[in-house]
Amino acid sequence: MPKAVLNVPSAEPKDIRWFYDKYAAMLLGYINGIVQDHRKSEDYLVSILTAFTAEFGTTEKSQLSIWLELRQYAQSKLAVLTEKHHSLTPAHVNSNGNLDLLDDLQKQIFCAVYYHGKSISQLATAFSSEEDEIRNQLKRSIDKMRRSRGN
Amino acid sequence: MEIKRIIESGLMETYVMGIATEEEVQQVLLLKKEYPEFKDALENLEMDMEVLAQGMAIMPPAGTLEKIETKINEIQRRSQVVQKIVVPNTGSESGRADKEEKYIEVEAESNQMRVNKAWKWVFIAVFILGKVFLAGAIYFYLENRQAREEIKELKLELKQKIK
Numbered sequence: 001m002p003k004a005v006l007n008v009p010s011a012e013p014k015d016i017r018w019f020y021d022k023y024a025a026m027l028l029g030y031i032n033g034i035v036q037d038h039r040k041s042e043d044y045l046v047s048i049l050t051a052f053t054a055e056f057g058t059t060e061k062s063q064l065s066i067w068l069e070l071r072q073y074a075q076s077k078l079a080v081l082t083e084k085h086h087s088l089t090p091a092h093v094n095s096n097g098n099l100d101l102l103d104d105l106q107k108q109i110f111c112a113v114y115y116h117g118k119s120i121s122q123l124a125t126a127f128s129s130e131e132d133e134i135r136n137q138l139k140r141s142i143d144k145m146r147r148s149r150g151n
Numbered sequence: 152m153e154i155k156r157i158i159e160s161g162l163m164e165t166y167v168m169g170i171a172t173e174e175e176v177q178q179v180l181l182l183k184k185e186y187p188e189f190k191d192a193l194e195n196l197e198m199d200m201e202v203l204a205q206g207m208a209i210m211p212p213a214g215t216l217e218k219i220e221t222k223i224n225e226i227q228r229r230s231q232v233v234q235k236i237v238v239p240n241t242g243s244e245s246g247r248a249d250k251e252e253k254y255i256e257v258e259a260e261s262n263q264m265r266v267n268k269a270w271k272w273v274f275i276a277v278f279i280l281g282k283v284f285l286a287g288a289i290y291f292y293l294e295n296r297q298a299r300e301e302i303k304e305l306k307l308e309l310k311q312k313i314k
Contacts, residue, residue, distance in 0.1 A: 016223060020216045025208035026201075032209055045211060050222040064167070067201045072169040098206055119170045138168070139161035146199045 019053050023070055030071055034078050034115045048074050075117045098145045106141035113138060157182065158192050166193070167200055 027049060032041040052073050064072070099107055105127075112118040112126075120138075124131045165171045166179045182189045 016220055017216065020219065024211050024215065026204040028211050029207040029209040030204060033207065041209075042212060042215065046215060046218045046222065050219050050226070053219070054223055054226050065197045065201065067204060068167055068169070068197060071204070075169065098203060113168050113170055117170060120165060135161040135165065139159075139164045142164050142196075142200075145203055146196075 016053055019049065019056075023067060024049060026067065027070060027074060030115075031074060031078065033111075034075075044074075044078065048077050051077070072117075075115075079117065098148070101144045101148055102141045106137050106144070109134060109137050110141040154182075154186050154188055158189060163189075163193050163196050167196055 024045065028041055028045045031044045031048070032038060035041045035044060052070055099110070102110060109123060109127075112123055118126075120131050120134050123129075123134045127134065162171070162175060162179060165175060171179065179193070183193055184190075
C-alpha cells in the first residue's frame with residue numbers, strides 16, 4: 001500500500017504517522033470528553049484526523065501550535081453535537097486527576113470552554129456573573145492545573 | 152509593569168482556548184510581536200495546554216492508523232482523478248492525448264445504440280421506398296399471372312381451331 005504523505009512544504013516533513021503518534025491519543029481523549037461514547041469517539045477520531053491532515057498545509061498557517069489548532073478544528077467539527085447535548089454540568093472525563101484540582105464552578109467553566117467552546121459572554125450570562133469574573137475563574141483553573149505539574 | 156498585568160489578565164488563556172474575540176486575537180498577535188516576555192509566556196502556556204491534553208489522552212485501538220491511511224489514500228486518489236479532468240491541455244500534445252485528458256475511460260455494457268437524429272429521415276425514406284417497391288412487385292406479379300392465363304387460354308383456343 002502506498003504511504004500517504006501530507007501536502008506540506010518539505011521543510012516540515014510531517015506524514016500521517018507523525019501526526020498519529022503525536023496527537024491521536026490526545027485527540028481521542030479530547031473527543032471522548034465531548035462525545036462521552038468510546039465507539040463514536042473512535043469514529044470521530046478517524047474522520048477528524050483524516051480531514052485535518054488532508055487540509056493541513058493547504059490552509060493559511062495559523063499562529064497557534066499544531067495541537068491547539070487541531071483541538072479547535074475538532075471542536076468546530078463537533079459543534080453540532082456540543083450544541084445539542086451540552087449542559088453546564090461537567091461530564092465524566094478521563095483527566096488524570098487534573099479536573100479534580102478545580103472547584104465546581106471552575107470545573108464547569110473550564111469544561112464549557114475547553115470541550116464546548118462556550119465564550120466568556122455566554123458563560124457570564126449562564127452564570128449571571130461578570131465577564132471579568134468568568135475570565136478570572138478560567139485563568140485560575142488553568143493556573144491550578146499548570147502548577148500541579150510544577151509549572 | 153504593564154506587560155505583566157496583561158499576562159495576568161487572562162487574555163492569553165482565552166486566546167489559547169480559542170474563545171478570544173477578533174479584537175483580542177489581534178491584540179495578542181501584536182503583543183507577541185512586540186514583547187518577548189509576552190511571547191515566552193504564551194509559548195509556555197501553549198506547551199502546558201499540550202501537556203494537559205497528554206494527561207487526558209486515551210490510546211486509540213489497534214487498526215486506527217490503518218483506517219486513517221486508507222481514507223487519506225482514497226482522498227488523494229479522488230483528487231488526482233478530479234485534477235486529471237480539470238487540468239487543461241498545455242497545447243503540445245496530440246488530439247488523442249487531449250481526448251484522454253478530458254474523458255475518463257469507463258467499462259460499460261449496454262444493448263442500446265445511440266444514433267444521430269439526422270438518420271431519422273434516411274430511415275423514413277428507406278421505409279417508404281421499401282413499401283413502393285413491394286407494391287410494384289405485387290402489381291407486376293399479378294400482371295404477369297394474368298398475362299400467362301391469357302396466353303394459356305389463347306393457346307387452347309388456337310388448338311381447338313386447328314382441330
